[in-house]
Amino acid sequence: MALDIVIMAAGKGTRMKSSLPKVLHKLAGRSLLQHVLHTAGELGADRIITITGHGAEHVEAAVQAPHLQFVRQMPQLGTGHAVQQAVPALHAEGTTLILNGDVPLITARTARALIEACGGKKLALLTIELADPTGYGRIVRQGGSDNGQVRAIVEHKDASPEQRQIREIYTGMMAVPTAALKRWLGQLKNDNVQGEYYLTDIVAMAVADGTPVVAAQPKSEAEVLGVNSPLQLADLERRHQKALAERFMEDGVRLADPARFDVRGELHCGTDVEIDINCIFEGQVRLGSGVRIGASCVIRNARIADNVVIHPFTHIDGGGDENQQGVTVGAGSLIGPFARLRPGAELAEEVHIGNFVEVKNSTLARGAKANHLAYLGDATVGERVNYGAGSITANYDGANKHRTVIGNDVHVGSNSVLIAPVTLGDGATIGGGSTINKNVAAGDLAVARGKQMAISGWVRPVKKR
Numbered sequence: 001m002a003l004d005i006v007i008m009a010a011g012k013g014t015r016m017k018s019s020l021p022k023v024l025h026k027l028a029g030r031s032l033l034q035h036v037l038h039t040a041g042e043l044g045a046d047r048i049i050t051i052t053g054h055g056a057e058h059v060e061a062a063v064q065a066p067h068l069q070f071v072r073q074m075p076q077l078g079t080g081h082a083v084q085q086a087v088p089a090l091h092a093e094g095t096t097l098i099l100n101g102d103v104p105l106i107t108a109r110t111a112r113a114l115i116e117a118c119g120g121k122k123l124a125l126l127t128i129e130l131a132d133p134t135g136y137g138r139i140v141r142q143g144g145s146d147n148g149q150v151r152a153i154v155e156h157k158d159a160s161p162e163q164r165q166i167r168e169i170y171t172g173m174m175a176v177p178t179a180a181l182k183r184w185l186g187q188l189k190n191d192n193v194q195g196e197y198y199l200t201d202i203v204a205m206a207v208a209d210g211t212p213v214v215a216a217q218p219k220s221e222a223e224v225l226g227v228n229s230p231l232q233l234a235d236l237e238r239r240h241q242k243a244l245a246e247r248f249m250e251d252g253v254r255l256a257d258p259a260r261f262d263v264r265g266e267l268h269c270g271t272d273v274e275i276d277i278n279c280i281f282e283g284q285v286r287l288g289s290g291v292r293i294g295a296s297c298v299i300r301n302a303r304i305a306d307n308v309v310i311h312p313f314t315h316i317d318g319g320g321d322e323n324q325q326g327v328t329v330g331a332g333s334l335i336g337p338f339a340r341l342r343p344g345a346e347l348a349e350e351v352h353i354g355n356f357v358e359v360k361n362s363t364l365a366r367g368a369k370a371n372h373l374a375y376l377g378d379a380t381v382g383e384r385v386n387y388g389a390g391s392i393t394a395n396y397d398g399a400n401k402h403r404t405v406i407g408n409d410v411h412v413g414s415n416s417v418l419i420a421p422v423t424l425g426d427g428a429t430i431g432g433g434s435t436i437n438k439n440v441a442a443g444d445l446a447v448a449r450g451k452q453m454a455i456s457g458w459v460r461p462v463k464k465r
Ligand code: UD1
Pocket: 008, 009, 010, 011, 012, 051, 053, 073, 075, 076, 077, 078, 079, 080, 081, 082, 100, 101, 102, 135, 136, 137, 138, 153, 155, 169, 170, 171, 172, 197, 198, 199, 200, 226
């Protein structure tokens, strides 16, 4: 049986007070709409139709997914009017699931339960009881009892004082037999307080038609909470992060504080992982077993092998989603505090990167160390190299980047400048303070700095009266 999904995302989101369309605001690193599309994608729909309106070009450009099509709603005359725009794109038969672009945490499990409850024959509404139902459409049941047949949805603004007492509300999500949906949408009127075409009016039509109306409930309230304001967005973000944190902790990850932990992408952890407070994980991050991460680290698109220790305030940035280079850190390495690993940093086992050291597009072989105040860009660093404090690779000539190749067991003295392209052979030694622009042969000592001289009995100038 055909399954079509309609995602409503044409609304303005006035209360966000933002120039960005509401559904493009981010929760856990992904736009609200991307969350809904991700869930829709898990349901095996034949067609996913997103209704756009406000900021349509922006929204359409920002999200792309298989089976996805956009239909524009201009102007926006209500939720019923929104779904009317999708009618030509729907199958003749089957089930249509309606989701909201600003309700990001709906799960595939709840959506499937709704689709099953519909079964291509019944009108299935996702409802929930709220302590404060203000503003929502109320589920009006036969005889006013909790398990009476659903008769209608009445919008808050159109509800009588008695109906406003009802705490069971419509969440904005439903599964409908597609053929009947098309018929009912053709009969919508806008004779209500807001002068809008209400999708919710199809419930009374179904009742009149003798189509059974059933209700299903989500597992948690967060699944059906919409985002209308920055405060609601932050509240939903915290709920989502807390749920994620609890899941990690159930799997044995030791978070110092589940309330101070943020995953904006996908995090995979081995066993005995410890994460201190205020760490942020973005994109795809893998942590091997025994990894320890100090406070306030930001880690994006990286693979961290077993038993790595990352000290506080370290920034690991494997780059964006396009041009994905990533960062890899080998087993047993020690990173930070205050270290910065940038895209293309590939560290083998037992590498040490200390405070205020930046590594970009460079490979460091086993046991290499850069412990203080240094820069390695576009470099190939051999095993057991000791890269002294304050040393840098001058990799950029103003137009092009060049590589620095450092052999095994090289010792680079403090405050050296290695002007690329340049190669230091195995076992070479660079005297501190050298500026090196010629290759150094294996085993050689290279010193390239002003020679020290001495003037005996030097008298310093004195201040004139
Ligand atoms: C709607 C429901 C209400 C329910 C509530 C749940 C109707 C008439 N009412 O009310 O019963 O309790 O959601 O949050 O459906 N949209 C469009 N085009 C439009 C109008 C809205 O695409 O012309 C989209 C919005 O972007 C949003 C969704 O539809 O994603 C819901 O619209 P909104 O205005 O928030 O509906 P409510 O009045 O809150």
